[in-house]
Amino acid sequence: MGSLLRNQKARNALLQAVFVGALGSLVIAGALIARQNMAAQGITSGFDFLFKPTGWEVTFSLLPAKPTDPYWWYFLIGIINTLFLGAFGLVTATLVGTVVGLARTSSNDLARLLGRSYVDVFRNIPLILQVFFWNALITNLPPPREAHEAWGFALTSRGLYVPILNVHGLAFAGATLALLAAIVLPIWLGRTTRLDSRPEQRRPAQLGTAVLALAGAVLILFLGRLPDTSLMSVPALRGLNLQGGLRVPPEFTALVVAIAVYGGSYIAEIVRGGFKAVGKGQVEAANSLGLTPWQVFSCVRLPLALRAMLPILANQYVWLMKATTLGIAVGFADFFMIVALTINHSGQTLEAIGILMAGFLIINLSLAALFNRINKAIALKGSQLRG
Amino acid sequence: MATLAQSPNPDIALRIEGMNKYFGNFHALRNIELTVTRGEKIVVCGPSGSGKSTMIRCINRLEEHNSGRIVVLGTELNDDVGNIDEIRREVGMVFQHFNLFPHMSVLENCVLAPMLVRKLPRPQAEEMALRFLEKVRIPEQASKYPGQLSGGQQQRVAIARALCMQPQMMLFDEPTSALDPEMISEVLDVMVTLAADGMTMICVTHEMGFARRVADRVIFMDRGEIIEEAPPETFFTASRNERTRQFLSQILNH
Numbered sequence: 250m251g252s253l254l255r256n257q258k259a260r261n262a263l264l265q266a267v268f269v270g271a272l273g274s275l276v277i278a279g280a281l282i283a284r285q286n287m288a289a290q291g292i293t294s295g296f297d298f299l300f301k302p303t304g305w306e307v308t309f310s311l312l313p314a315k316p317t318d319p320y321w322w323y324f325l326i327g328i329i330n331t332l333f334l335g336a337f338g339l340v341t342a343t344l345v346g347t348v349v350g351l352a353r354t355s356s357n358d359l360a361r362l363l364g365r366s367y368v369d370v371f372r373n374i375p376l377i378l379q380v381f382f383w384n385a386l387i388t389n390l391p392p393p394r395e396a397h398e399a400w401g402f403a404l405t406s407r408g409l410y411v412p413i414l415n416v417h418g419l420a421f422a423g424a425t426l427a428l429l430a431a432i433v434l435p436i437w438l439g440r441t442t443r444l445d446s447r448p449e450q451r452r453p454a455q456l457g458t459a460v461l462a463l464a465g466a467v468l469i470l471f472l473g474r475l476p477d478t479s480l481m482s483v484p485a486l487r488g489l490n491l492q493g494g495l496r497v498p499p500e501f502t503a504l505v506v507a508i509a510v511y512g513g514s515y516i517a518e519i520v521r522g523g524f525k526a527v528g529k530g531q532v533e534a535a536n537s538l539g540l541t542p543w544q545v546f547s548c549v550r551l552p553l554a555l556r557a558m559l560p561i562l563a564n565q566y567v568w569l570m571k572a573t574t575l576g577i578a579v580g581f582a583d584f585f586m587i588v589a590l591t592i593n594h595s596g597q598t599l600e601a602i603g604i605l606m607a608g609f610l611i612i613n614l615s616l617a618a619l620f621n622r623i624n625k626a627i628a629l630k631g632s633q634l635r636g
Numbered sequence: 637m638a639t640l641a642q643s644p645n646p647d648i649a650l651r652i653e654g655m656n657k658y659f660g661n662f663h664a665l666r667n668i669e670l671t672v673t674r675g676e677k678i679v680v681c682g683p684s685g686s687g688k689s690t691m692i693r694c695i696n697r698l699e700e701h702n703s704g705r706i707v708v709l710g711t712e713l714n715d716d717v718g719n720i721d722e723i724r725r726e727v728g729m730v731f732q733h734f735n736l737f738p739h740m741s742v743l744e745n746c747v748l749a750p751m752l753v754r755k756l757p758r759p760q761a762e763e764m765a766l767r768f769l770e771k772v773r774i775p776e777q778a779s780k781y782p783g784q785l786s787g788g789q790q791q792r793v794a795i796a797r798a799l800c801m802q803p804q805m806m807l808f809d810e811p812t813s814a815l816d817p818e819m820i821s822e823v824l825d826v827m828v829t830l831a832a833d834g835m836t837m838i839c840v841t842h843e844m845g846f847a848r849r850v851a852d853r854v855i856f857m858d859r860g861e862i863i864e865e866a867p868p869e870t871f872f873t874a875s876r877n878e879r880t881r882q883f884l885s886q887i888l889n890h
Contacts, residue, residue, distance in 0.1 A: 428765035530735035533698050534794075538801060539724035548748060552739050629738045631783020 283599060296597045299324075300525050305594060309498055311418070311581045320591060327587030329541020334501065334573045334583060335612075338508030339566055345509050346516025353521045361473055364517065369516040377575055384503035384579045393491045401483045401494065410484035410499040424466040431462035440626075500579040512569045519565060523558035524550060556627055563620035567613045585609055646710065649674045649836045650695065655704030657860075659689060659781040662715060664690050666860040668704070674804075677837045679847040679868075680736070682857035685885060688840040691703050691857070694808045695838070696727045709804055730797030732810040734790040736782035742769070743778040748798045754801065772826045788819030792826055799830075806830065808839040810884050842887055848872065856880045 253259050287294050299321040309313050310326045326359060365466065371379070388406055390396070394403040401412035414421065429441050435455040474480070486493030487498035527550050535545040576583030588605040592598050655813050657665035660824040665687045672678055680688045690694075693699040695708060697720045697801070706713040708723045737745050746765035750756040769775045772792035782790055791811055798806060808827065812820045822845050829849040831837055847854050854871040856864040856879075864877045875881055887888070 528735070530731060530733050531737055534729075534731060534735035534737070534797075536727040537696055537698060537724060537727075538755045538798070539721055540749060541721070544752050548752070549737055553737075556739065627739075629783055630781035631738075631785070 258490055262432045263458055283334075284385075285336070287551055287599075289359065291595050294597075294600065298597050298600070301595075303591075303594065306589065307503065307582050307587065308580065320595070323587050323591070324584070324604060324608075327584035328612075329585040330582055330587075331570075331573050331576075332502055332612070334576060334581065335510075335570045338512065338573065339465045339503045339510035339569055342512030342516055342584075344351070345513025349513060349517035350520025350524070353517060354524045365502055368514045368517050371510050372518075374511075375576055376507060379500060380503060380507040380575050380579055381460040383506045384500055385509075385510065387499040387503055394486060396486075396491070398484070401481075403491060403494075405491070406499070407490075408489050408499045411497060411504045412434050412481055412483040414470060415473065415475045415480060415482045416470050417473040420469050423469045427462050427466035427469060431459050431466065432570040434462065488592075498581070502580055504573070504581055505575055508569055508572060512565065513542040515565055516562065519558050519561045520554070521607060523554035527553045528556035541595070541629070556629065558619065559624050559627075563617060563624070565619070570613055570616060571609065647673050648707075649676070649709060650838075651705075651707045652691075652695075653705050654830075655694065655701050655706060657694060657699065657701050664860050665694070665701070668862060670855070670862065672805075672836065672838065674836050674851055675834050676852045677681070677835075678839070678853050678855060679851040679881075680838065680840045680857060681842055681844075681847070681857045682863075686857040687860040688857050692706055692729075692809055692840055695807060696724050700730075703721050703830050710739075719874050725801060726804045727807060728803035728805070729807045730791070730792055730794050730798055730809065730811045732813050734782070734787070734788050734794045735795070736790055737859060741779050742774075742785070743782055745782070745793060746797050749797070750800050751787070765800050768799045769793070771799070771829070772796045772815070773822075785818060787815045788822045791815065791819075791823045793821075795826055795830070805836040808837065808841065810840050810842075812841065812843055843887065844884075856883065857881070 254263075280448075284294050298318050302318055303315045303323050304316050306316055307323060309330060312326055314323070314326055317378075330338040349367050350363045352360040353368070355361055355624055371491055387404070387408070389403055390406045393403070393405045393410075394406055396403045396410075413573045435458055438451060438458060442453065482493045482494075484491045484497075490604075531549055531553065532545060540548065562574045573583055574585040577589060578588040580586070585605060588601045590599045595601070608610070649670060650670065652668050654669040655665060655668040656663070668691060670691075680692065681755070683752050687805070690699055694701045694706060695713075697713060700737065701713075709726050711719050711722050713719060713723055732808070736742075737748070740748065743762060743765055746768065747756075747761040750761040750764065751758060766775055767777055768779060774789055774794050774796075775792070777789060778784060781846070782793065785793065795811075805814055811827070812823050814822065818841070826842060827839070827846065828850055837850075839846075839851075851868050853861055853865055855869050856875075858879050864871070864875060864880050866875065872884065875884065
């Protein structure tokens with residue numbers, strides 16, 4: 250026994266076993282105590298409530314929702330709303346960040362000054378204040394009957410009105426997926442090693458899938474057309490309100506703008522850092538070969554900068570996904586708000602929060618895993634001691 | 637494209653007249669005068685900080701000269717972007733730190749500029765790239781990435797990449813200074829072959845053996861000035877310049 254304790258490996262194994270055992274008992278004890286306390290207050294713990302009707306309305310949903318729907322359906326709606334908000338927020342923040350970041354690395358003094366001021370202002374104001382600010386700004390806009398319209402868009406106190414296609418919601422979602430496939434599949438076909446032995450098939454395969462996916466999108470839209478309507482539905486004033494088009498609620502617009510503006514200021518710094526990390530030598534080599542400034546940018550600077558940015562960008566995206574929980578502050582029915590309402594109505598605090606945390610873990614771990622994969626796929630090969 | 641009125645001679649590859657270059661207040665190049673005829677091989681040497689690299693970087697506008705004029709292959713180097721592009725297309729450059737594009741394979745490094753700048757179709761560009769990779773003796777590394785190669789191999793790829801643009805003149809900026817000693821000769825051998833093919837070359841290097849073998853003229857620079865210009869045999873054995881003799885004794889006797 251004494252000699253076993255002196256063995257380094259045995260010692261490490263024992264220590265770890267003790268640690269895991271202690272942690273496990275702590276969790277079990279906590280759960281048992283919570284269960285006992287809840288039972289004493291007359292709350293039954295467990296997940297049976299998931300299948301009961303909620304009895305309340307949800308303010309924003311991409312799926313059909315009514316008060317007789319069960320809690321699990323509402324949770325699904327919440328997750329989809331969070332993902333929807335997150336997707337818009339991340340994409341717009343990335344666009345803003347790219348523009349501001351490029352301005353900060355520009356050789357133009359004015360562009361650099363503007364970029365710097367932007368980052369200084371928006372990075373240093375708490376996100377929740379910015380959410381309130383944009384929400385207040387939008388809800389204080391003129392009402393629909395006084396709204397200014399431009400190209401079918403109208404920004405009013407009741408939200409942002411945008412023109413939409415007169416199609417069934419599911420058809421719209423399907424067509425969006427098909428469009429995404431039309432972009433992603435050709436890129437994948439261009440890179441996959443499966444076609445390495447038949448390089449001459451790459452081009453036709455790329456073109457073919459792109460055309461097929463586009464045709465699919467058009468077909469889905471055509472089949473999903475609502476009967477007896479024009480193809481486009483454009484918002485127009487009828488009496489005191491705008492009719493037609495799609496109304497984006499003010500709180501959603503405010504959240505997307507806040508995340509885009511705030512996240513954009515962080516992403517701008519990441520973009521700037523990425524471009525600074527590109528070796529001066531590579532740029533000089535590209536110049537000396539006679540490439541135009543745009544070719545130097547697109548073939549050398551951007552691909553190298555992207556590789557430097559990606560790991561930090563993934564971190565920022567996970568952060569911004571978590572920031573969508575601020576939806577509750579302005580009344581947007583994100584995952585967090587649905588969970589909060591669930592707790593109010595059902596009293597199942599621990600279960601609901603557990604589901605909320607698990608949901609965010611799954612969303613963010615998937616995001617991180619996706620970025621790790623991309624990162625690995627485009628990593629520079631070989632040792633890179635010198636650029 | 638403005639051609640220099642005084643030098644209609646098509647045999648002149650490069651003419652530098654009264655060129656000055658400043659970095660802020662620092663006078664980096666003083667009144668440089670240099671004429672290189674086609675097919676000539678020039679070796680530029682001198683102590684560190686003497687302006688050798690700056691001078692050859694001025695030839696393809698990696699650095700901008702402040703006064704004087706530079707005419708490369710009949711094209712005047714000025715603020716005209718068309719002229720700069722024209723010169724860069726015809727002048728290849730090899731750097732001390734190779735500066736390969738690390739995200740592209742060796743072959744992609746070589747076909748990039750011919751396809752984008754010379755508008756060569758991919759099959760022709762690849763065929764030519766393989767021919768030049770063969771010339772620098774590493775055709776088998778075409779599908780590898782720069783990070784997977786040794787320094788000597790990377791530098792030979794860099795030479796092949798520059799040659800793929802089929803330049804009329806090559807600039808070498810200390811091509812062997814960053815290499816481990818055992819890899820220097822493989823790069824120099826390639827440069828000797830290139831010289832034998834009749835390429836116009838301007839090499840900043842401290843490889844005096846190479847200078848003896850291939851140089852038509854050796855140029856010695858110090859503190860931003862061209863101090864001496866002589867054929868190698870005179871330069872190495874019969875220099876009358878004090879600074880040249882001091883420099884040579886420092887790099888040859890160690």
